[in-house]
Amino acid sequence: MQAEEHERFLVRAIELAEENVRSGRGGPFAALVVRDGRILAEGMNLVTSTNDPTAHAEIVAIRRACQLLHHFQLTGCVLYSSCEPCPMCTGAIYWARPAAVYYAASAEDAAAAGFDDRLIRDELLLAPPQRRIPMVQMLRERALDAFRLWQQSPAKVPY
Numbered sequence: 001m002q003a004e005e006h007e008r009f010l011v012r013a014i015e016l017a018e019e020n021v022r023s024g025r026g027g028p029f030a031a032l033v034v035r036d037g038r039i040l041a042e043g044m045n046l047v048t049s050t051n052d053p054t055a056h057a058e059i060v061a062i063r064r065a066c067q068l069l070h071h072f073q074l075t076g077c078v079l080y081s082s083c084e085p086c087p088m089c090t091g092a093i094y095w096a097r098p099a100a101v102y103y104a105a106s107a108e109d110a111a112a113a114g115f116d117d118r119l120i121r122d123e124l125l126l127a128p129p130q131r132r133i134p135m136v137q138m139l140r141e142r143a144l145d146a147f148r149l150w151q152q153s154p155a156k157v158p159y
Helices: 003-023 057-069 087-096 107-112 118-123 140-152
Strands: 030-035 038-044 077-083 100-105
Touching: 003 030, 003 038, 003 057, 003 077, 003 100, 030 057, 038 057, 057 077, 057 087, 077 087, 077 107, 087 118, 107 118
Parallel strands: 077 100
Antiparallel strands: 030 038, 030 077
């Protein structure tokens, strides 16, 4: 794909982000999933309008594209985002496995506008018990039974 085509898709993502703000549906973020030069899915930030903290633009676009493709991975797809993906979206992107991600604004630009995810990025570097929201492990041995069952299941779908 040529640079002009990447720019065209990023401009579309930016326009969707602006439209999202004007409509009052959510924050200034939008994303597209593209395959073979065609937009498969678009997503806008819907966190406040749906009361769903996971409804970030990238997550919405990934969910829609995966439903359309009837697959949980975005093989051969490219994700375009109006802004650098946050830690949650980055995790979802890695699970979805697109070929590449192109983004416009940086995490620093988002922070300057009031969307600072630095705390989350910093927290992920800490051991779970040291985080602001402590994460306490319990019943590990019991939980391993589910993994053993999955490993033995002839119906498992590896990912």
